[in-house]
Every structure is written in C-alpha cells, then in structure tokens.
Amino acid sequence: MGYFETLEEETEKLYAIARKARLKGNDMEMEPEIPLAKDLSERVEGLVGPKGVAKRIKELEKEWSSREEVAFQVAREIVITPDEEGKEDPIEVKELKADQALRTALAILTEGVVAAPLEGIAKVKIKQNFDSTWYFAVYFAGPIRSAGGTAAAMAVLIGEYIRLSAGLDVYKPTDMEIERYVEEVELYESEVTNLQYSPTPDEVRLAVKSIPVEVTGEATDQIEVSHRDLERVETNSIRGGALLAIAEGVIQKAPKVMKYASKLKIDGWDWLDKFSKGNTKSDDEDKGAPKVNDKYMRDIIGGRPVLSYPMAKGGFRLRYGRSRNSGLAAMGISPLTMEIVEFLAVGTQMKIERPGKGMCVVPCDTIDGPIVKLRNGDVIKVESIAQAKEIRKDVTEILFLGDILVAFGEFLRNNHVLLPSAWCEEWWVKTVQESEEYSEDTGPDLSLETINDISSEEAFELSRKYNVPLHPEYTYFYHDVSCFDLNTLRSWLYKNYDESSIENGLILDMEPPKRILEVIGVPHSVQDNKVIINHDHTNALISTLAEPLDAQKDITTLEALNEVSPVKIMAKAPTYIGTRVGRPEKTKERKMKPAPHGLFPIGTNGGSRRNIIEAAKKGSIFVDISRCKCTECGVSSFHAKCPVCGARTEPTGATKKKINLASLLKKAYENAGVRRLDEIKGVVGMISEEKYPEPLEKAILRAKNDVFAFKDATIRHDSTDLPITHFIPKEVGVTPEKLIELGYTHDCYGNPLERDDQIIEIKIQDIIISDNCAEYFIRVSKFIDDLLENYYELDRFYNIKEVEDLVGHLVVGLAPHTSAGVLGRVVGFTKAACCYAHPYFHSAKRRNCDSDEDAVMLLLDALINFSKIFLPSSRGGKMDAPLVLSSRIDPEEIDDESHNIDAMATLPLELYEKSLGFAKPSDVISVIDNVKKRLGTEDQYQGLMFSHNTSSIHSGPKLCLYKMLPTMKEKVEEQVKIAEKIRAVDQKGVVEGVLQSHFLPDMAGNSRAFSRQKVRCTKCNKKYRRIPLSGECTCGSNLILSISKGSVVKYLEISKELAKRYPIDTYLVQRIEILESGINSLFESDKSKQSSLDVFL
Amino acid sequence: MSDDIILKFTNANILINDKAYERIITQENSIKFTESLIEDIVYSNQNIIVLTEEILDQYLEKNGLKEEINNEIIPENADINPPVSQSKFQTGMPFDFHVIQDTTKKSYTSGEVKDFITYFNSRYEQLHNILNKRRELKDHRPINKIGKSEEVIKIIGMVNDIKNTKNSHKIIELEDETGSTSVLVHNESGQLYEKAEKIVRDEVIGIIGSKKGTLVIASDIIQPGVPRIGEKPMDFGAVFISDVHIGSSTFLEDAFNRFIKWINGDFGDDNQQEIANDVKYLVLGGDTVDGIGIYPNQEKELTIKDIYEQYDEAARLLGDIRSDIKIVIAPGNHDAVRLAEPQPALPETYAKSLYELKNAEFVSNPGVVSLDGINTLIYHGRSFDDMAMSVKGFSHQRTDLVMTELIEKRHLAPIYGERTPLASEYEDHLVIKEVPDIFHTGHVHINAYKRHKGIHLINSGTFQSQTEFQKIYNIVPTCAEVPVIHRGSFKLLKFA
Secondary structure (H helix, E strand, O other): OHHHHHHHHHHHHHHHHHHHHHHOOOOOOOOOOOOOOOOOHHHHHHOOOOOOHHHHHHHHHHOOOOOHHHHHHHHHHHHOOOOOOOOOOHHHHHHHHHHHHHHHHHHOOOOOEEEHHHHHHHEEEEEEOOOOOOOEEEEEHHHHHHHHHHHHHHHHHHHHHHHHHHHOOOOOOOHHHHHHHHHHHHHHHHHOOOOOOOOOOHHHHHHHHHHOEEEEOOEEEEEEOOOOOOOOOOOOEEEEEHHHHHHHHHHHOOOHHHHHHHHOOOOOOOHHHHHHHHOOOOOHHHHOOOOOOOOHHHHOOOOEEEEEOOOOOOOOEEOOOOEEEEEEEEEEHHHHHHHHHHOOOOEEEEEEEEOOOOEEEEEEOOOOOEEEEOOOOEEEEEEOHHHHHHHHHHHHEEEOOOEEEOHHHHHHOOOOOOOOEEEEEEEHHHHHOOOOOOOOOOOOOOOHHHHHHHHHHHHHHHHHHHHHOOOOHHHOHHOOEEEHHHHHHHHHHHHHHHHHHHHOOEEEOOOOOOHHHHHHOEEEEOOOOOEEEEEHHHHHHHHHOOOOOOOOOOOOHHHHHHHHHHOOOOHHHHHHHEEEEEOOOOEEEEOOOOOOOOOOOOOOOOOOOEEHHHHHHEEEEEEEEEEEEEEOOOOOEEEOOOOOOOOEEEEEEEEEEEEEEEHHHHHHHHHHHOOOOOOOEEEEEEEOOOOOOOOOOHHHHHHHHHHOOOOOOOOOOOEEEOOOOOOOOOOOOOOOHHHHHOOOOOOOOEEOOOOOOOOOOOOOOEEEEEHHHHHHHHHHHHHHHHHHHHHHOOOOOOOOOOOHHHHEEHHHHHHEEEOEEEEEEEEEEOOOEEEEEEHHHHHHOOOOOOOOOOEEEEHHHHHHHEEEHHHOOOOOOOOOOOOEOOOOOOOOOOOOOHHHOOOOOOOOOOHHHHHHHOOOHHHHHHOOHHHHOOOHHHHHHHOOOEEOOOEEEEEOOOOOOHHHHHHHHHHHHHHHHHHHHHHOOOHHHHHHHHHHHHHHHHHHHHHHOOOOOOOOOOOOOOOOOOOOOEOOOOOOOEEEEEEHHHHOOOOOOHHHHHHHHHHOOOOHHHHHHHHHHHHHHHHHHHHHHHHHHHHHH | HHHHHHHHHHOOOOOEEEHHHHHHHHOOOHHHHHHHHHHHHHHHHOOOOOOOHHHHHHHHOOOOOHHHOOOOOOOOOOOOOOOOOOOOOOOOOOOOOEEEEEOOOOOOOOOOOOHHHHHHHHHHHHHHHHOOHHHOOOOOHHHHHOOOOOOOEEEEEEEEEEEEOOOOOOEEEEEEOOOOEEEEEEOOOOOOHHHOOOOOOEEEEEEEEEOOOOEEEEEEEEEEOOOOOOOOOOEEEEEEEEOOOEOOOOOOHHHHHHHHHHHHOOOOOOOHHHHHHOOOEEEEOOOOHHHHHHHHOOHHHHOOOHHHHHHHHHHHHOOOOOOOOOOEEEOOOHHHOOEEEEEEOOOOOOHHHHHHOOEEEOOOOOEEEOOOEEEEOOOOOOHHHHHHHHHHOOOOOOHHHHHHHHOOOOOEOOOOOOOOOOOOOOOOOOOOOOOOOEEOOOOOOOEEEEOOEEEEEEEEOOOOOOOHHHHHHOOOOOOOOEEEEEEEEEEEEOOO
C-alpha cells in the first residue's frame, strides 16, 4: 500500500472512532465537523461551496492552463446561470450569485486554504449610481489581509469580471467619495498601521476613479473620517479591508493585475500602466553588483543584535547550497557561529540584506564557522562545539562570522541576481573534476574528509597539476586588505623567514602587521610576545606572496596578487551579507489568556482565575448561555441531548439564565470518572452566536491532564516552522524498525534501512515535532483516552506511555489566517524549539520558513472536539479553525514558493562561474534541478537531494540568548557587547540604532499615549475613553489607568545609561534629555520639588 | 446708517415698531446698541417677533442702562485711539506688561488616576460655573435628579459621546458627577441641529429639553459662550507671529530678516514703516525652533541639529529687534518642553540665550498676558488637529471658525484622547476663564483672522516654507505673512 493510502486508511480509522463518539449524542453535531478534502477543488467546495463545484473545477482544470483562468470561468458560470430559463433574476438573487461567485473564485486562487474568501469579503451588493445606472460593489473586511496583496487585487478583478458577466454599469464615484478614500489612506497610515505600499493622494484618486467596481467595506477601526455621512458609504469609520484591496492589492500588484486583465480579455485596466512602471526596480539593480542595502537594519530593536553591517567585511559569507534542513527561506549557519554569538539558536529568525528579507537559522556543520581572536592574541578557526563553548568567554573579536548557506532557490524566489559565490571546497572540487588533466580513475581522492585535510604543499601541487586555483583552506581573505597591506605583511614575514626552519612554522616578533594576519584570516598563536604561524599556513603565505605586489597600478588587491602568485588565487569571500537577529524561535502550547480547560461560561463567579470549582461553591449562578430546545418535548436546556426525554435539541439563541452549577459539576465528575480537582478553569462568557457551552466533563478531563482548550475547543501546540527533506533515525529518536513499520525502506542513497545513522528522505506529510510538543501531546492523548473511555464509553485509543509511542500518530497542521488543516504524521522528535517538516507540508499551510509559526493538534482531538458552534460570530472568527482537512498534499496545488526547492547533490560549476558575473537566476535555471522541474512526476516526492549535509538538525543552541536573559537591560547589554566583538558591526551605530528605532519612539509614543489614555475597571474590565466625572465604574468599582507609569519610563534608565557610556550622537543625547524632562513633568509634582527645596533652604 | 439698523433686525427675523425704531436711532452709537440688543434677544431665546418700546425698556432696565448712559457709548466712528506720537520710536515708553495666567512650574500632577479625576472635575466645575450664570440654566438639576414627567428639563453636563442614529438624529451622551443621560437632537430641528453638529466630546454644555422615555429631547443647547466685549483704547501696535521653525532647512531666514528689518523701521513703504513705529509688543506663539526628534527622520530636514544651537540662533535673530519692543514667547509642540498641555514656558536650560535677551518674556502654553491693558490669550493650537477631524466644515485652512467655536465653548482643547495630549493637572488651565481682547494661535501654518464679538481672533501663519510632509498632503502654508493689531485694527504685512 502506498504512503498516501496508508495515511488515508489511518485517517479513516480515526474518523470512524470520532463518528462513534459523536453518535453518543453528547455533542451538538452527531458527526465530526471537519470534512476531508483530497485536493484543491474539494477544499474549495468544503470551504465556500457551492455544492458540486469540485467536479466542475476538475473539468475546467483539464480545459484551461492556469488556475486564474479556472477561477474566472467558475465565477462567470455561477453568475450567469439563471434560476429559470429565459427569466431575469431579481436583484437579491443576483447578489447571492455574485457573492458565491466571488468567494468561490477567490478560494480557488488561494488554494482553498486561507480564510480570506470566507472572512475577507463581507458581502457584495448591486447598487445604483446617481445617474440611475446599476453597478457592482464589493465589501472587503479586515481579514482580506490573509489572502495577500495579489489575491486581494484579484478579488477586485474577479469583481469586475462578475460585473461584466452580469451586465452592470461601472461605478461612478463622486468627488466626495474619492476624497474619502484619500483621507482614509492617510488616516489608516497615521492611526492604524503602515501599508506595504503607501500610495500618494493622486494615485488613490486615479485608482478609485478607474476601478470599475466599488471597492468598499465595513468599518475595521474605530477611527472616524471627516468626509462623513456619504449616501453610498455606510460607515464613517475607516474601511481597512477596502484600503488593503486598493493600495496593497490593485496598486501595488498593478503589473500582475494588468497581466491577468489582458489574459482574460478584460478591457479598461490600461491606466494601471502608470503604477507598473513606477514600481518596477530600476534597471541598474539587475545589472552588475548590487549596492549596500541597509533596509534590514533600519529598525534595530533592543536585545536583537545586528550581527553584520551591510556587505561589511568579516560578516556572513555567502555560500551556495542547500542543507537537508534548509530551503523555503531557512538558511544554514554553522552551529559553531551560533555557539559563539549565542543570539542564534535553531529556528531564530534573522533579517537579512539579501536575497530576501528574512530567514530562519538552521544548523549546518559542513560550512565554515567563525574565525575569532582570543584574549591572549591567538587567532583560531573554531573547530568544535565543545571548543566554542570553552573559548566563548575569551573571545575579544569575531574576525569572521562564518558562512551563510543560501540555496539557489532563494535567489530564484526573490528574483534577485546571483551574487559572487564564496570560494569553497565544493567549488574547488568541481574545478579539479572539470579540468582537462583530470580522470576519475587516476585522479586524487576528492571526498570531503580527504580534501579538508590537505597539506599546503599538496594544495599547491594539485593546483599546478590540474591548473586550478589554490584550495580554499590556503586562500585567505586577501581582498579585504590593500596591496600596501600585503606588502607590509610580506616584508614582516620574510624578515623572519628562514627556509631551513619552516618545518616548525614561522615565529615572528610582535609587530603591527599582525593585524593584517588577523584580517585576512590566517590562524596563528601568540606565545611570549611572539607570533607563531604553523607550517602549512607559513608555506601558503610565503608561496603565494612570492614577490612584492605592484601597488601603483589601478587594479584590485586580488588582481595584483595574481600577478605574483604562482597559482591562481580566488576571492575567498566576494559577498558578505548583512544580518540582524529578528524574532526568537518558539515552541509552546497555545493558551488563551487566561487559559481555560473548557469552554463553559461562569461569568465573574470563578474569580480572576475563572475557576469553575470556585463558582460552583455558590451553588447556582447567572450566566448568558445557549437555549437548546428539545425537538420532542420542547423543554429548554443547554445540552445537545434533552435532559428530560433524551431526544435531540436545537439551539434557539442565548439567554441569561440561572444554572445550578454545583449539581452540574457533581454529575460531571461522576460522568468523567474523576473524584476531585483543585482547579478547573472555565470562561467568563461564550463568544459564539449560540453560546452553546462545552460539556463540563471535557473541562474536567482537560484539567485532570493539564491541557488547555483553544476558542474552537481543540488543543493546540505552536512551533516555528522549519523545513527538512532528510533525517537520521538516531537524531530524531526513532528506531529503524519503527521507521520500517511506517513504510520507510531505504536510505537516500538506495541502501536498505538497517542502522540508525543512515540518512533517510522524509515522506512529505511526516513531521518532526519538538520535545516540548511531544510532552504536551502525551498529555493530550491521555485526555482523549480518558474522554473516550469515561465520557463516550469507548475503548482507549492512544495508550501512550512514552514519547516513542507518539510516532506514527496523525496530526493536523493549521496556520493562522487559514481555515484548512493539513494532515501530518509524527515521525520523530527534535530538541530544537521548532517543528521540522517537509517544505511541501509548510507550503500546503501557506507558510514559509522565515520564522512563521503555526499549530499542530492531534487529529482525533480535532475530530471529536472541534465544533463550529464554538466559533466567535465576530469578523475573523472562522480564521485559524480547521474547517476542512486536506488529506493529501499535491505539490502542484500548494503555494509555488516550494517549487523553488533545490534538489541537487552537488551544484554545477556553471552556477559558481555565472555567480561571479551577477547572472539572473533565470540564466542558470537550465543547469538546476529543483522541484518545479519534477512537478507532476513521481520524482516530486523523492530524490530531492541536498548539497550540504549536517551531522545533526539540532546542533547549536536550542534557546537564543534573547530568551534566556530576563530583562531588557541585560538583553541590551549583551547586544552591545556582541556588537563590540564583531568586526562587521559598528558598536556605536548599534547603540544609536537601538535608541533611535526602539527606545526613543517607544518612550515618546508612550508618554504621548499616557496623556490621552483610556481607563479600565478593575472588576468588570469595562473600558472608558475618558475617566467619568464620578471617578468610578458604573459597577461601583475602582478604575485604573491603561498605560502605567512603568510603561512610559521603562526604557528611560537604560537609555540614559547607554548615552552616558557610549559616545553617541549629541542629537540622540538631547532627545533623551528632553524626553526625560517631559516624562518627569508628567509624574513629578512641581510642588513636591519646591517643598523639598524649601527643606534645604 | 438707519438702513443698516433695519437690515440687522431683518436678518435677525425681528420686526420693529416705529416708536422703538425712533428711540434706537437716537442712540449715539446706534449700530452698536442695535447689535447688543439683538444679541440679547437671540441669546435669551425670547420669542420676539415685533420689537416694541416695552421690550426696549425692559432691555435697558435689565442691563442697568439708562438712556443717558447709553448716550455716552463711544461713537462708532470716533477715533478712540489718540493720535500717533510724533517721535519716530516710542522709546522710553513704559511697558504696562503683566502676566495674567502662566502655568509654568505649576504642574502638580503625579500622573495617578486620582489626578485624572481631579482634572476633569475641575474642567466641569469651571465651565459649570460659567453656564450656571446663564439665565436660561438658572434652575438646572443634577442628572440623577431629573424626574420622569417634568415638562422642562435643564441640565449641565460634560459630553461623553456623540452618535448618529440610523435616521441621522444625534444622540449626545451627557454626564455630570451624579450620572449620565442621553440627549436626542432631532434631525429636523434646524439651527439646533446645526449647533449640535459642532458639539465635540468632553466639552461642557447645557441642555434644555423634555423627557421622553429614557431620552432627553433637546430643545436648546447652551454653550458657555462669551458676551460681546467693548473696544479698549489702544495707542500702540502688537505683532503676532508663530511657527518660525528656526533650525529647519525650510526656515525662511531671508523673509524673517526682512520682517526684523521692518520692525526696526528699516524696511517697507511709509505706511508700513509707520505701523512699525508703533509696535510695542511682539508675541511669539510657539514653535520658535524646529526642535529635535519631533517626527521620524527629522534630522534629515534640519540645518541645526543641536537644540541648544537652535535656541542660540533664535536669540541671535530676535536679538536684532530693537530693545524697546517686548517679546513674549510661548512654547509649541516643536519646542523643548513636555508635549502635554498646558506646556510650561521654554526651559532656561535649553533657551538660555533667549533668556539673556533683556526684552524677552516667557509664558506657558496657553498663557494670558496683558499688553498695556489688552488681554491676550496665547495658545499654540494643537487642538485644531482634533477639531478639524471632529467637526464637519472645520479645517486647518479656517482656524478662525475653529477659534470662534473654542471661544464659545470656553475651552482651548476640549477633545480628550485624540491627538492633543492633556496633562491631568489639578486645575484645567485650558478653560478660557476670562474673555480676552485678543486670541492668538498658530500651529497650522495658515493665517486666519476674524473679529468675533469684539475679540480679535488671529492665527499667525509661519516662517517655514512647505515641508515634505505638507507637500504629500497638499497643505499650502501662508509664509511670512505677519498679522499686526495696530491701534485696534487688523493689518497683514507680507515679507515673502
């Protein structure tokens, strides 16, 4: 049986159990509420409908080439089918059809995963122009954001297609309506948040005038405009969804909109031309060397250090390749670097200069680690994790941070020109292999172990023999110094050089040129004020620097060096990439605040901890709760089963009602088979429409097993997403035997699976969860087993005793802003704070790996406990809920980001060579093997090789320093300390950056906010825009400020200290002073100052 | 002139009988008399259709006026200002300058919740006291005491919220220390509805109305308001500038130097020079310098990035002004003081060199000074941002309209919780306690002027050319246009 069939069979098994449980009638619905969907079309039908559309989508997919065409065709067909042949539909029916058409088409475009088609469109309407013609209006809501700019723009274009199909006129905005949009864009940016693209007022005017449908929406923020009470605009508040659709959608994605408009033959969108031109990058970006890009460090946040300045020498060196745990925006860093800088752990996000904006750190130990200088003057390449930990405290300077392993696919994804590659071992090997003199039979052993151990004599010999550049080990960072520096270095070396004693290396008097040795990265030690270079490096330096360089010519250091060197010297690090630490890694159970064990409302009776036991001590309590009417006898209760006659009930709305909690709890204890607990946490009130509560038994059993319910009654665990294509049984804590049971038979080299150290390609829906997640899941499994046994009177299912027992169990992966879960299977465990899964799995959830995080839950928990009846009725309530479950990942139907995953065991020589000339990714794509080229074939599931191995996917720190340090003061101190150590970072700049982009705006913002803040009731939590004159809440309790003095002054002391300790710009010093006096004036009475003065006088 | 009087009555929808008319025109300053008479009638909400002699007598009696006294009202066209003194400069003229309201070093808040309570109660109390003097509200009741079936309900409260109903009626939520209630203003109530459209949150108003269910149906909205003030004699000139923005790359230094040359008598035509000769006071209503860290990336638009040097430069420029002109300086949101209003005067630490100028005086924002008896209220104008956002028809271009409304509300920054940060002081210093002769503002960089009930409302524009920010939002500043109140009348001099 194939992999997918196995998964489906197991899934079916769980559905069967869930069905049995539901049939007991304890829940409102008699069957599991998550429909299974095998593919995109079924997901679309499951998510938005209409019934039968899956079949039609499949037919159209055969007919049309692109998904966009399918989507538009589906929209058209839904709109134009009349109710009755030859009769025109009434407006209400037309609107219903248009609504359905828009949602279905948008769902197709977003792969039936994100919640935007449900939540991003509030409604559609056919409205009248002032000249009495009819037009089409689309009402956007806030969650349209989750669809992304392109999909938002496409929603507008679909709207236009619907308008044309329905034969409606264009929207003719009045001047007031146009100006309303202009004002809203301005207000949105100043009061809500920045738009990704901020259009000028004229751009907004042009867009609103030209878009043929009305892009409007419901109020998203309580901010009122001054263009109010317009006849056709229902709200006086900001319409956030509409602004997103216009600015980040139509305007920002103008080229795409134009492309599809012309493809689908929709006229009248040529005006977008104006935006496409302005937005495309200038041509010189494409040609030649990109310039320094400091965007990633425009915001420097306290505690999140800058690790390297843009293109700064000694920063991260660009190396091409993909490790078995990188790709999809995750990039490899040496675990040695991670240990030395401490701020990087597995899964920590870094903001980077290029090729994209962000990435997640994954360990890769087959790339270069850091070169550091120790307190005693030694310069060493860090070799092992043990060594890194040992010397960490002695490091005075990080001369070179090490490599950053970036897959070709990242450049392809970002459409960024290739940047010159690091001169690295794998490239060198390729040059030898491709040289004319080389033959596989007689040639040298080019395996990694051998070439990493090569002596410098051998290196020179090979270079001469095969006419290839010098081996990277003996190629130093010559390009980072001047010809003059190299000549100074050379004289110093030769002064002490004696051919006879070279066997023992070179012993030099301590002199200033030592700095040049440090900068070009030659390891050396210092003893008794002498600098000692070992034999290999001495030989390499002496041989390379055969003659003095000609410093007069107008050529680069490297060119001058190659004039004198007997063998070709390559640029060791032609591309340095700037980085800063971003969001820390995360793996943690999801808890609402405060975290309930069950969704049972107890009002404020349970105290601040919402303890149901506490509330039950009052006997009966008044709560707002569902009224379920019995279908047989008509008795009203809040149970799914009538407590009188046992028939089914129907929810008929909510009501305030007195319930006898004490007796309910007593009975529930009995049902759950639990004697007594100290705390069972409920909720203050239900946020769903019907306010139907969960049975108390579920809360009791969750409390017993110490697990918590999310708003939809599922139990979630959140982790940072990381990719993995290959794993080693030992590292993930699973035996080969267990893996064979799960259908793994061979390692990635085709050998039968026998040992626990073989490298195995992961199956695309298998996932490796964190230890923390595993522990939580064990408790969840016990909860489910208890629930099955005691509440549903079925057999226990999981029976998990130890962590390994979790392997093979099914889970649901679900990302925020989406409504479709993806089926997964636990295959192992990682010590890192993340969830490793196949790139396809993450992509299927519409996530990538630049520090996105999302949830997993046990499938059986979701099937038994999830119910739509708990979902909030408010906008956005259906987001982050498993409304359908994709049982099978089709790589063709997931986000095409994952199609850029590289699949090569070694990179072609052409890639390295073309990288030197800043080639476009598309120019080398012909020699690249990646997912895209395998789509639709069996090879899309296997043989996705990696070019760089790593001995362990969780080597390096598991927790970054940011999370270990308790206070901001300590975080910032360490941030400044590390800045001082790293050669590629300007410490003063970092201090100024933290002040300028974090602390000062925070203090200024908070002190401004302090003087216009709301107050809040300590008891009932009611908020007041302004404190009432009576000074107390209507409930009679005390009011407190919502912005405390603490939050205003929290960064003041540390800012002052930084200003005192470092020679920062006086501009910033003065800003701090002014802010301080402003803050003091708000919190210190002039009277107390005076009187204290009086005392002294 | 007699036509004017009839016209005034016509405009006020009041007919006048012959005898009353004859008596009015015999008043020496009949137009002025007419105006205050009409105002009284409209103000007191008497439903007068025909003005008779009886009503006229009542008016005279009520105001304690006798016709003889009325005859002494200064004739309208008479020159109330004595002739210009003959010397070129009025050097040596003693200043009758004193500060009436200054909150510097009087910030007693410690930022606790009780301070917020005290602050808003102070506002309520002060404005309540003003409203309490209004005859129409004499017998108002606390909100929790209004009975169910009272015919006429009179309450005074602070506005909590204003909402529109589906049928576009207005609901004003009103609050006093005893409780709160909702007041409905019917959308067909004409002038009343127009009045309601200008009501903003957190101002204090009086309501006359009737009870219907839980609602109070408003028949009138009473604002604290100001009476018309009489003209005071003024034998000198006062110049009003603000928003100079020294230190900014868009500061118009050349224009400012021309202005200083003019004030020193070395620039402009004869007429202009003559005005300059009379200048005795220069009022600077905030944002003298561009400041630092006021908005993101400001340093890119600064030519002087050091706050001390900005004030040094200000002192250098203002130091050129002849020493017999008193310079009164108040802070604005760009100055190196706390943002929350009331803002204390410029601190000596930063503005040391300005303090060294012998003829400079420093007051808080807001501040009230007497310039030889002319009471001048100086307020920078931050609250214009909120007023323009909250009230239909108000804009940064027409601050004269906003100032009129603020004067009638008797509060400089009524709206809490939006852009204007308000410090929770023990006393609300933003209440307009005394009716000023001149109300001077800035902040919006656009000149405006209006005479309202005898008060000069002045917004003095800017000496900064259009900034990047203003370009984006298409705000066109009026640069280097300087308002002068010259012997009681308004002049605008341009130095651009």
